[in-house]
Amino acid sequence: MTDAPVKNPFRQAMAWLHTWAGLLLGWVLYFMFVTGTLGYLDTEIDRWMNPELPVSQRGLPAQEVAQRSLAYLQTRAPAAESWVISLPLTRNEPYPRVFWRGGAQPDGLGSGEQMLDPLTGTALFGRETGGGQTLYRMHWKLHYLPEAVTDWIVGVASLFMLIALVTGVIVHKKIFADFFTFRPGKGQRSWLDAHNMVSVLSLPFQLMITYSGLIFMMFVYLPLIIAAWYGAGEKPRQTFFDEVFETPAQSAASGRPAPLASLSSVLGEAERRWNGAPVASLEIRHPGDAQARILVRGDFAAGALRAADLLVFDGVSGELIAEQPALRSTSKAFRDLMLGLHEGLFAAPLLRAFYLLFGLLGALMIATGLVLWTTKRRQRLEAADHGHLGLRLTERLNVATLIGLPVAIAGYFWANRLLPLTLDERAAWELHCLFITWLLLFLHAALRPREAAWREQSWAAALAFGLLPGLNALTSSRHLGHSLVQGDWIMAGIDLGLLAMGIAFALLALHLRRRSRQARKQQFWPAPSRTSADC
Numbered sequence: 001m002t003d004a005p006v007k008n009p010f011r012q013a014m015a016w017l018h019t020w021a022g023l024l025l026g027w028v029l030y031f032m033f034v035t036g037t038l039g040y041l042d043t044e045i046d047r048w049m050n051p052e053l054p055v056s057q058r059g060l061p062a063q064e065v066a067q068r069s070l071a072y073l074q075t076r077a078p079a080a081e082s083w084v085i086s087l088p089l090t091r092n093e094p095y096p097r098v099f100w101r102g103g104a105q106p107d108g109l110g111s112g113e114q115m116l117d118p119l120t121g122t123a124l125f126g127r128e129t130g131g132g133q134t135l136y137r138m139h140w141k142l143h144y145l146p147e148a149v150t151d152w153i154v155g156v157a158s159l160f161m162l163i164a165l166v167t168g169v170i171v172h173k174k175i176f177a178d179f180f181t182f183r184p185g186k187g188q189r190s191w192l193d194a195h196n197m198v199s200v201l202s203l204p205f206q207l208m209i210t211y212s213g214l215i216f217m218m219f220v221y222l223p224l225i226i227a228a229w230y231g232a233g234e235k236p237r238q239t240f241f242d243e244v245f246e247t248p249a250q251s252a253a254s255g256r257p258a259p260l261a262s263l264s265s266v267l268g269e270a271e272r273r274w275n276g277a278p279v280a281s282l283e284i285r286h287p288g289d290a291q292a293r294i295l296v297r298g299d300f301a302a303g304a305l306r307a308a309d310l311l312v313f314d315g316v317s318g319e320l321i322a323e324q325p326a327l328r329s330t331s332k333a334f335r336d337l338m339l340g341l342h343e344g345l346f347a348a349p350l351l352r353a354f355y356l357l358f359g360l361l362g363a364l365m366i367a368t369g370l371v372l373w374t375t376k377r378r379q380r381l382e383a384a385d386h387g388h389l390g391l392r393l394t395e396r397l398n399v400a401t402l403i404g405l406p407v408a409i410a411g412y413f414w415a416n417r418l419l420p421l422t423l424d425e426r427a428a429w430e431l432h433c434l435f436i437t438w439l440l441l442f443l444h445a446a447l448r449p450r451e452a453a454w455r456e457q458s459w460a461a462a463l464a465f466g467l468l469p470g471l472n473a474l475t476s477s478r479h480l481g482h483s484l485v486q487g488d489w490i491m492a493g494i495d496l497g498l499l500a501m502g503i504a505f506a507l508l509a510l511h512l513r514r515r516s517r518q519a520r521k522q523q524f525w526p527a528p529s530r531t532s533a534d535c
Helices: 009-024 026-048 062-076 131-141 147-171 175-179 188-216 223-230 234-244 263-273 330-343 349-384 389-418 426-447 450-466 468-475 480-486 489-524
Strands: 082-086 097-101 111-115 279-285 293-298 310-314 320-324
Touching (some): 009 026, 009 147, 009 349, 026 131, 026 147, 026 349, 026 389, 026 489, 062 082, 062 097, 062 111, 062 263, 131 147, 131 426, 147 188, 188 330, 188 349, 223 234, 263 279, 263 293, 349 389, 389 426, 389 450, 389 468, 389 489, 426 450, 468 480, 468 489, 480 489
Antiparallel strands (some): 097 111, 279 293, 310 320
């Protein structure tokens, strides 16, 4: 949101569009950016919220891990229609994970999943928690709302974000000069400088993440393209998806029992064909049937393309019967590339750190734009000597969203440690605690004076984040004293990150208190006006 002087009518129209596109859905976009950015640490947050789990062990022979996982599935879900074994290759899958679908299971459930110990093949159990995955999914599911509603809210917000980015570039004639300009202590001018700096620094990332987010939901937002070629209705639409995402050489179960082929030989053949590249997962369809199929997938996280090579083996003889490369068509490859860039699963630690940094800068870009709008409007209305309901509402929403949302997320971490482990629907209650905390902060922002609300919620954020490592030490054995000594850098990194967040919010609260004191001092002892004798 900019206050740059514009005389050109087109640029002036773009400035108006930039301001209102950023304001109207700014709070939704901030929520999406904060929770989406946390998704780049989803696996690490999962681990912190499950301190009972051991340190992950990767690099074990795939044949051994797959065989142990298969033995678990044969015991746990012998009648399933399909089994999936996900191997621990990267941070995205720190433990072997098995899935089963369909069929009559001993527990009466038709499907399920379980993490396993890679050394023993036994089940790993932790507390019931939403973890980092739930935080990540919130950035497009928004929680509590129906999927059909959230798809369109997120789509419209993303479109507004793209409009705000493009119009922001048009409005700023000296966009790169603005990047090197920051004038602290100048009120509205300082907020504009800060907004320009973080916007220009992260602009390529913001354009990529916004556009690729729209690509993610292209089939929802552009259904008529499918209808134009395949016809309207659910059946033609399903035909389209079957053709685009088809799995080759599939067949129905025959009903004739037959032993499963050796997974070791299947994995060996896959690695030979892929020149030693690792296998990420195996899917066994119709296990124990004469028409069984074993689908072997490569690691899609090995590159930016959100797709992987696929080999299909006969599930009885172990013979290779079909091969499907990751790169199948230009249009699908472009979509897979956009999805891969958006998720960043391929990113090594340093690149992932940049994803995290630019995601936070995106949230800061939205935050400074929202504050800039209120700062500008308040100066104008104070000069006119009257208040404005819309301004007061926007200021309260800013406090409760920009500071309140991080406090609520900290409350989610607190709930993970404090809720009873035996509580029914415990993972759901962790999320309930997040939104209850956030609601209380909205009420606080509405009832307290504006400046006091900013200070008090900043202190609340400082305490909520800063005390979490201590809470972790009191409620688990995976505290900093243990994790640093043992070299458990995931647990230690999350603890230190939470502590750093607490310190950052404490510094913000101190700054706001100092600024408030200076404002009161100027109010009671205004600077003497200059006279002609002083000149």
